Amino acid sequence: MTDLSQDAVDRVDLAGLGRVDIDDVLAYLHRDLKRLPGYLDLYRRYLRQRWDVYELDFTRDTADWTERMTEVEREAFVAISSGFHHGERQVEVELPVFMLGGSEESKIYMSSQIEDEARHTVFFDRFYREVVGLPGESIQDVLDASFHHVAETFVGPFGLLAYQADELRADPENPALRVRYGTNYFLWIEGVLALSVMKITLTYCRNRGFLPGYYAGFTATCRDEARHVQAGMRFLRDSVREDPRLLLEIHETLRTILAINGATSRRVALESLGWSPEDVRRLMIRQLNMKLSDVGIGLAPDIERMIDNIEPELAGG
């Protein structure tokens, strides 16, 4: 932990975020989780924290990528970040259907999250184009060029999200459908998978002094994620307070997610980025348990056993 205060994380600009430690951003995310800000508070914070993705300079990153990183490191990095590249694009296009339901305040907030996710998609488009060197005229071309790196495990939570978004499209105000969608997107994809990828890749960059453009942009993305996870956990907590039966929907969705977690025939070489599978498993379990305990969502014993056996497989959004 550095001595940078939580208020500094809240206020710092894009250049300053290039010096912030990921652990401080994760602490910042969890600090507010206990008192869960309102949707308009989060919207105001968005207006203050919004950053310009075209301000990032990837010149040093390109040199690090081609001259300093090894082939094995590059492969592991691309394997883990391609799930994010595609994940950002998918949440950007699946979020409008969730925005259709809920209060007016939540709709205004959701418009900001959609813009964040669109900006994160552009961030990865620039990274893959300018640093990794993938070809393409359009954003879709670059997505297509990185697709073969995407792990099979991406299909699990993101396939489920596509299915949940389709269900919600037919009945956008349905509380049970909204809670299933929110459990997968806000709790699992953002609160566990995305934050774990952030911690792993940003720690690698920091320890090695590599990829300063990626570091600043992805740390800024993580600070955006603090708002997304707080709004999402507020939504789940408020839903259960209004109708305690919805806790069963959270449980059922977690059972589905945990049952399909880790279904893969090839493993990412996380060791080359300085992480053992056991470290990643512990990181994911900790991320999940912190979210649940901070907002007071209890679990059934069978789900707790499934959580203990989480497979260290990652994507994000």
Ligand SMILES: [Fe+2]
């Ligand atoms: Fe995102």
Ligand SMILES: [Fe+2]
């Ligand atoms: Fe997000």
